[in-house]
Amino acid sequence: MQSTILKTATNYLLPLLLMFSIFILLRGHYESGGGFVGGLIASIAFVLHSFAYGLESTKVLLKFPPLRFIPVGLLISFSAGIMPMFLGKPFMTGLWAENKLPVLGLVGSALLFDIGVFIVVIGVTLTILFTISESVSSE
């Protein structure tokens, strides 16, 4: 399926959707959103790209196989969880920076945790979809 309209639209939609997903991820603590939904939206962006340009070019775009995203995300989330233990607090205690940052607002370990979730969700969704789509097309 090769469609010029879809390709052109994807060229604009992909960065927009990715930015939107990051926006959703960051605002999660105060407004609707969060790492999980953000990750799903980012996955949809990549799925759209794979529909327009084919799976192989999406893989090139991603640089790493989606399976590789998962351990990275898990590691980030986990480190956000054990960070407080180095300060003598229980596992998963929320830590917060003293001052607000521009644009981002107050930053804390919860945000780091959410970023991990975000990456895991992208990895999981794309792994499942790409694997299935490859196994279908190979027969």
Place this chain on the structure above:
Amino acid sequence: MILAVLAGFIAAFLLAFLGKFFKGRLSVLLGLLPLSIFNYFLYFFPYITEGKQLTFSYNWIPSLGINLDFRLDGLSMLFVMLITGIGALVFFYASAYLQGHKYLDRFYAYLSLFMGSMLGLVLADNILLIFVFWELTSVSSFFLIGFNNDNAESRKSALMAFAITGCGGFFLLASFVLIGSTADTYSIDSMRLATDLLKAEPGKYLTILVFLFIGAFSKSAQFPFHFWLPGAMKAPTPISAYLHSATMVKAGVYLLARFTPILGNHIYWNTTLACVGGFTMIYAAFHSIFRKDMKSILAYSTISALGICVFLLGLGTSHAMVALAAFLLVHGLYKAGLFLITGIVDHETGTRDIDKLGGLRKWFPLVAVAGLLAALSNAGVPLTFGFIGKDLIYEATLHMFGNLSYVLTGLAVLTNIFLLYAGFNTGIKPFIGAIPENLAKVSHHETLSPLLWLPPLLLGGTGIFFGVLPYIPDTLLISHAARSIYGTGIDAPLKIWHGFNLTLMLSAGTLVAGLLLFLRFQPKAMSAATEYWSHKISPHGLTEWIGVQTRLLAYNYTRIMQNGYLRTYVLTIAVFLTVLIGYRFFTTVDLRVNTSNFTDIRLFEFVSFAIMVIAIMMAVLTNSRLTAIVSISIIGYTICLIFVYYGAPDLAMTQFTIDTLTVVLFVLVLFRLPQYLNEANWKIKIRDGFISLTFGTLISLITLQALISPANKQISRFYADNAYLLAKGKNVVNVILVDFRGADTMVEIMVLTIAALGVYSLLKLNAKPTDKD
């Protein structure tokens, strides 16, 4: 202290990484581990001989009342000495016995694991801790029995042993929980004060006893759970020597001894133990004289010896406790020795059949000496430690009241005669006479490694040493161990010479009768039919039958319930839920529908509803799978709209993206799905329609019911109130996900990972075999 207990575990863990260095000759060095623990515990002897007990406490899970509490008293000390002392010899011995085995590192890892668990078991003061170590000994025993994992018999025996001891473990846990909740403490030390509390309710006391006994008997191979032990002899001989004669099987005896001051001295306790122990000792001893395989003989005589231990515990007198403590030591020394000798014979000649063996003293004179010493100690010849052990047993039975004492003494004498026969058969018979023709051709080492012959010789020598100077083991170990079991001090020093009395006559009689039996008796082999039937109705055969039936049941269950068709899974889940919830719902809930709180239906709600109904009809009626998928996604999106109306934007967003991805997934696999079933026969249609309608109706009813039930708002209010205060977030849903219940989310992303890995491995890694089809 904690280091000594955990050393075995640490060693096992390190061996997983450093194993390759210890596969060769360096494996001898691993014997230093039990040896150094042995030496470490020697340091505590002054405290033990003063009659003190040492307590070591480390925090583990204080919130659950489980701490790493260890206590060293006389009984623990006796076991620690057996575990580490015999352990050290077995470690050294195995390094020569299994020289060049490709899994030697694994072997030592399992063995260290076992030693650590066993030490923990006899030192732990908290019964839950005891349970943990108890199970660990079963697990490590499973690995060790199945060590020759390319042998089907070996694997089967390992499973059998694990099944029996594992089942026993379940009962033990039940008993421990009952004991703990009744006594209101999990510490054995403080339980001594609660002994009246535990015996207050006869029903409860009996339940505790039955569960405890099943646990202990299955581990210590008492009738009717004894049959796993001969099977466990499939393990390499050092293992049999260590686990299945000297240490692990005595864990059950240890447990019973440990609980004697707490639960003992009650008619239920004493009668059961005396009967089961008495029956086991005579039954197994009788069996042992018909065996031809050296290991099999030793297995049955070990079961019998364990029976003697349980029997003595059942007698419950102070004499019996001294006899028990002495017998534990005696048995550990000579039985481990006999096993190690059997190992050498097997290793060098390739057979363990006593009919095919003989004259080996010409090849291995030192091993013959060790065998002679062990067999003499087993027989209870004067000046061996076994003589003292046997004397004490007779003393114990003779001190029972009335006519009972004659019966019990007779039983003990008979058992000992059979055991003597078994001991001579393994310790002496292979070494006397001429070397049979077949055997003479077998090539063997001219000189044995000292690692092989020294350990059994040391064990035999110790037996003689203790026999000549009995006050040494008595003052160091036996009297303190007996005091730990009995509760108060016992004034009965071990002596070689008690004067001419009935006990001495009995000992002499046992020796003579046993010798006559050994010289005259030649057991005949059982006929095939008798063997078949006796196996079939024995506990062993019954357990195998249960095992086969269980596997059959599992097979059929899986075939019906997990047949791989998604539609069957959905159907099963729906029917199961409908029946289960429906039953509960209609029998217990007073069904009311209160419409007064309902708001008027607004136009956009009606429109959404109408769209949904149309989409459902489309999905049900269409003949095209694509249309069905699109219709279902329309339903999903409409549900998103409803979430938006009722103020759940997070939910709506997630539902929306998930729905999109689901449609993508469906489209991807569309062409691979089987024939569309809508054309199938009308019976299936009616069945599915009926189930869907019932399920839907039930869910609707539950929802309506939930509306009128008063909701507990406490939890949601807590989150709403504290989201900003505690977690500095305004979006309560997200704050719950990443902060309040962050650990849940952590686990959930792991679940997602597993799902992705599952899909990936199913489709990617399994692709090759399907390609061939």
